[in-house]
Amino acid sequence: MDDPERIAREQIACDLANNNTVPPTGLYCEGTFDTWLCWPHTPANTTAYAHCPVFVPGFSTELLAYKECTADGTWWRHPDSGKPWSNYTTCVKPEEDVSEVIVLYETGYSISLIALLVSLAILTYFKSLRCARITVHMNLFASFALNNALWLAWYGMVVNNADIPKENPVWCRFLNAILQYALLTNYTWMLCEGLYLHTVLVSAFVSERRLVRVLLAAGWLLPVPSAIIHAARRTASDDPFCWADDGAPRPELAVLVCVTVILNLAFLCNIVRVLCTKLRAGGGAGIARPSATALHALRATCLLAPLLGVQYLLTPFRPERDASWWRAYEYVSAIMTSLQGLCVAVLYCFCNGEVLAQLRRKWRVLTFRPRANSTTNTTVSFVRSAGAGGGEDKV
Structure with missing residues (x-):
């Protein structure tokens, strides 16, 4: 050190x-x-x-x-x-070389970043999709895109340059601090997804515009204190190697992550309870049945909430480098962590019925409009030609 x-x-x-x-x-x-x-x-x-x-x-x-x-x-x-x-x-011993693991991370983050940017482009292009729920989705995509882009910058500028961690410049420590903030926003925005669903499905009489404002503030500002404390502690301890280490998660980061995951699971459990009550009631007695869109968003959130916690849940079980299953652990961790952004894009955009309907409608317009015009012109020409011919026969 x-x-x-x-x-x-x-x-x-x-x-x-x-x-x-x-x-x-x-x-x-x-x-x-x-x-x-x-x-x-x-x-x-x-x-x-x-x-x-x-x-x-x-x-x-x-x-x-x-x-x-x-x-x-x-x-x-x-x-x-x-x-x-x-x-x-x-x-570094050949069997302890992690270059292949780094390539896995870079590949996974690149795939996820592309998928997230495409999702953001789709949701931005189709104005008819704009609503409070889509706004929350877009901010979730943006947080993951920011996180993935910063990880790619970290690997490209720090990890793949042996001199930078040794010199420990200010800019690489700043990059690490921003990276930790971006990572925390993934969890706070996942919490916002669960909170939005819980509020809309459980508390029906809520102003969605006001709710979105609260979620925007919570999603981007909640991680700030934890990120600042983390940066201050590492600055005070004069940690080397651009603050990169393989140890246990820092308490100021882990606490926020654990709280968001636990709260999200609590929200989801209560949502499921309320939905089961509504479905049993069959929509009678003035009880509104949940929409297919709400059910899809709930399924996506239920799948993603535990997935996002995997990164921190696996850390305490990380084996020593001389363990026989160390490399297998690193491969699994790299794949699951780097492809989280892809999972977010698939579940909330590419498998979203509203988005797919808009894409199919746009595809039909782009594909069949020229052919329809061509058929119409041919029909008009044929009618005119036939009409002209009939006139000559009558003369």
Whole structure:
């Protein structure tokens, strides 16, 4: 870890060791400390090796990192950063390499993002679909799209660039903070879906316009305090590696997630109870039967509510890297987590009867209008031609 006290202590020890070491003859690279390891004076055109640091998560200390001294007596510089570079990619055992898992995450998030953007485009295009319920759906889509886009940025700019976590710049910590906020909005907007259904089906006499305003504020603002506390705590503790870790969820984040999931399940249980009562009554005695659209939204919410909790429910059971089922766990977690946005789009848009009806209507207009015009023109021409011909026969 990039602990300032450790860095200062090991910097002094490294300088002392290199000052007390006789440098090699001829051209050589001067010994240096790269904040992780101390590298000795090294002859030109050779490579220095050192055991991987113990404090970096995922590194195996029995493996070796290396640093190249070029032919002109300078440490090799990375072409992207232009800075002297030490190779720590060899510190991860092949069986512990997570590059395939990262590819799974990137693929899943990309698919989900495309599906969500298409859903938003469809709901924006068809003005006739606009209502309070669709507004809630669109905000849910937007929260997932934001979350997926930020995850793709995180993998592309931080995870796939070994130097960035080590340097721990401000922008990557800010990206992590925004990412945690976006993740929390998924849960608060899923809660808004459940709250909307509960209010509309259980409390019939409610102003939907006022309800939507309340949900808009709750969906986007509820995660703010948790995200701010999380960022403040990590800033105060000076956490390294762009605040990326594989440990248990932070309490300030986990509490909000657990509360939203539990409340949503409570809402859904009460909704099911009320619907069963209405269905048994058969719509008699002035009791309105629930619409097919409401039932579809309820089914979608019932399916998604537990699905969104999987990410946090699986974390306590995460195996150690040396466990036989560690890789299987990572694959399952990557698939289920990254494709949540796709599930949201499918359940609330692509399987929505109203949306499908609008798409079918639009498709018929685009497909059959030219053919109908062509048939009409042909018929008119035929009638005129026949009429003209009949006149000539009478003459």
